[in-house]
Amino acid sequence: MTTSIPDDAIYESRLPRYDFHGKVAAVTGGSRGMGRAIVERLSRDGATVWVLDIAPDDTPRQLAVDVTRPETLARAAETLIAESERLDILVHNAGLSGPTLALVDYPPGTWRQIIDVNLTGTYEVCRHFVPLLVHQPRSWLVNMASLAGKEGTPSASAYSAAKAGVMALTKSLAKECAATGLRVNALAPAAIDTELLKQMSREHVKTMIGKSPQGRLGRPDEVAEMVAWMVSDACTFQSGATFDLSGGRATY
Template identity: 55%
Template sequence: MSSHASFARYDFAGRVAVVTGAATGIGRAICDAFALNGASVVNWDRVPGDLDAPHAPRHFAVDITRPASIEAALAATLDAYGRIDYLVNNAGFAGPTMPLDQYDPLEWQRVIDVNLLGTYHVSRFVVPVMRRANSGRIVNVASLAGKEGTPNASAYSAAKAGVIAMTKSLGKELAQTGILVNGIAPAAVETSLLAQMAPAHVQTMIDKSPLGRLGTTQEVAQLALWLCSDSCSFSTGAIFDLSGGRATY
């Protein structure tokens, strides 16, 4: 894996990025990358994460399944910064791994509520702010599961497939507004989540990868930054594969 020194550099000075679920993992890596390139970064999450870390983002408490908390965080963000240039809908969770017919219906609903409806709720509050500015970038973090369907992850696969379709729909809706909407579909990425899985399960994921490794949070962050940069100008409603060669389409 290449060092930070070889990553592309962007000038995001004066720009404001909101990242949901950025206490840790992919969301925090995206925040760090934005901050390193000059943006003001805000974490909308239930918890702040490590506030003593370098480039720690400003935190506003948000539960993306509770619209009132999103509305409050939006007001606080606009009060502090006056604008939102970039929204990265990253918050989500995988839910339990089990066959569909053994899945608890309430748990299935919770996975949909967070991953799909949460992304919808955050977007519906932020889009009007971007419309008024006639510019903005929305990046939705989907998953390879949403493209291909992961066995024993029916709720997560269905939710992320929904995020992919919503990304395509919203990208078309906003195509004439100066707002671009794109998605990222990562395969397995090396985060603390994987530490909770059996090593054999993680090895299975690695074995499925033509590149023979997991993705890194920095690699997801670099794609998110490109999608928000002026280098990306003719892609909207698109889903960008980040799977180490695993994706078949």
């Protein structure tokens, strides 16, 4: 007697496996969307994963953080080390896309908020957690950028500028840490099918899909697969890079 295997089970059985047993990871913005997919992927291969989120749920190892409030990051770092004693992997995924408006119509307060969350927030996360990562003989940091930071998406000037800054920050930090065991890279996805798209107009999302040679949005699990490789023992000589995840849309 044979039993049919669901399509999703077949897909998962063909994915590469990594050994994250004994490793401690932290994922900002890990309660939903891409962050949740990353948490589940790293956990599946054995990592102990902490979720750092502005709105944590009631699952284990959840810490409330706001990347615009450094004191919350300091408390989270202290708690994580007190309970897990180490940090091997950090995926900084928390972000805010903001409204889709022409630059001249963008409210100055909203512009500053988008820069504060996405760019200054990345600085604050790195400032608090890189000292923990470099204590390990080998560790990994992934900052979530965006294809918007490479292309400059119309009607998303604040988000585009912030994510371009994230890529430059990542390159700079990677060079500073090159002589250590820490590898620092960024991931630049195109539009991914998450709740973040609800912050954008329907027309803007339709335009992004239209730019994709594959004619679709990316999936959170596809992001998680790329991240899993980026924080694995297979990723050692790569540092200071920004990897695309665009369905063929990226041109450089």
